[in-house]
Amino acid sequence: MKFTPEQAAKVAALARLTLPEDKLEHLAAQMGDILSYMDTLASCPTDGVEPLYSPVEHDTPMREDKARKTCQRADVLAQAPESDGRFFIVPKIVAG
């Protein structure tokens, strides 16, 4: 399967990754090889087969919709690259 550097850049951008120009060609070639290998699945007949997305067999009941305190704000914010002690700080989102 042929995968172009432009395609690789486009998909990377969707995943919020910016890849350097000099690596795009190499990545595109590898993706082409890997996707060609994955294309072998096309030869496996699956008409009428129900997809299996998880091996879990038990019911996964909903939790009660009730707010609970599971951790302290200070503990969570301690890992933040930038905070004001109350909130996470990020670069300005809205211009002006």
Add this chain to the structure above:
Amino acid sequence: MPDITTLTLTDLRAKLAAKDISATQATQACLDRIQATEPKVDALLCVQAEAVLEQAKALDQAGPDKDKPLWGVPIVVKDAICTKGVPTTCGSKILENFVPFYDATCVERLKNAGAILLGKANMDEFAMGSSTENSAFKPTRNPWALDKVPGGSSGGSGATVAAGQCFSSLGTDTGGSIRLPAAFCGVTGIKPTYGRISRYGVVAYGSSLDQVGPMARTPTDCAAMLAVMSGHDPKDSTSAPRPVPDFEAETAARRDLKGLRLGMPGEYWGEGLTPEVRDRCQAAMDTAKSLGAEIVPVKLPHTQYAIATYYIVAMAEASSNLARFDGVRYGYRSPEARDLKELYELSRSKGFGEEVQRRIVLGTYVLSAGYYDAYYRKAAQVRRLIRQDFLNAFEKCDVIVGPTSPFTAFGLGEKTGDPLQMYLADIFTISLNLSGLPGLSVPVGLGKDTGLPVGLQMFGKAWDEATILGAAHALSGALPGLGEPKGL
């Protein structure tokens, strides 16, 4: 007294309970061993020397506790598993400074059982790899030959046990990441049934595939660890509300293989095996027969699709799971970002390594509109067929047996340039994860060409870990031991 670090976990535990060895002595012995071997193997990312000696001292002052089944036993945890107050990097620069404020449930249970957490094991970044060369920090070396890989992604966990640095370690197995390093490093490792051990606090890679499991010197040691960690956890909806058998007693009780039907799938015993792996595994099957096992042929006809299926599912889930690493709440943040989009892009592009980025891009592609049906949905359909193969095979046998890997440990750098070749190393392990079933790897000898460990894999029915642990215990008891790793 023999060197403490050569004891099995089970033997150490007996000596700790009898006060023949103190928790401090056991801990100090491991720290000394780490100091002597770590410069050669690079199995660990951090060691909590002072803290664990204090902990051991406190345990000794309180005295052995029969309600704590791992009282005073030093262990190591893969760095993909959250540990309160101890860095958890997942082998990635993006989490280099991350120090969780909580323990993963499996770690909490080990601590409550009295285990001493020595440190964290090196791994492929975000568990993506089969050689532990994808760690952002350093490659780990195989204690049997320092120019060989330990397997991946739990290579640090395998190497630390093989090097005698601890008595058991935790790995995670998404596509064989416990069983492959166990085979390459000559130790036993088990991936339990999906849902047996809580994934709460385990950094997610492929959520429908990941399972935590122990690696140790013997199947009985693994059973002791598994018993402590298993059981329902309300914090993880995929954790199963099922009773936990007495894994240790059931494992130790099996002395032979009488009444056990071992299924040999032709797809695992055909072409592609190196002669030394074939010889050792075949010899182990002969031993199994002499122990009373009945050998039956079984078929797993969709094995040829397993790698493609696995990588589509794993990469799709990874691309989704890794979206949380955006530089906002934790982990690396690029200082150059001028707006939010740049914050995401620069932080992720600089924080993730090459293999992780490759898998995110591939995962994003196979999930994108227009390709979803051709890749992800198709893979999920084939996944059901692969699982059905196992269910059909288990109508004819109790345990499925095959080599863990087609070859023994390969050279450092040998496969890093060709990701597809690296993916093929998982050919015998990944079907199990797709199916959610339990499987283990147990050493069956050294290859006659390379002198490196060969692992035999045993797959069990869902929730039937006790049978494969018992079978591995009986078999390994009848085989000669591997001896000490020759690379140290």
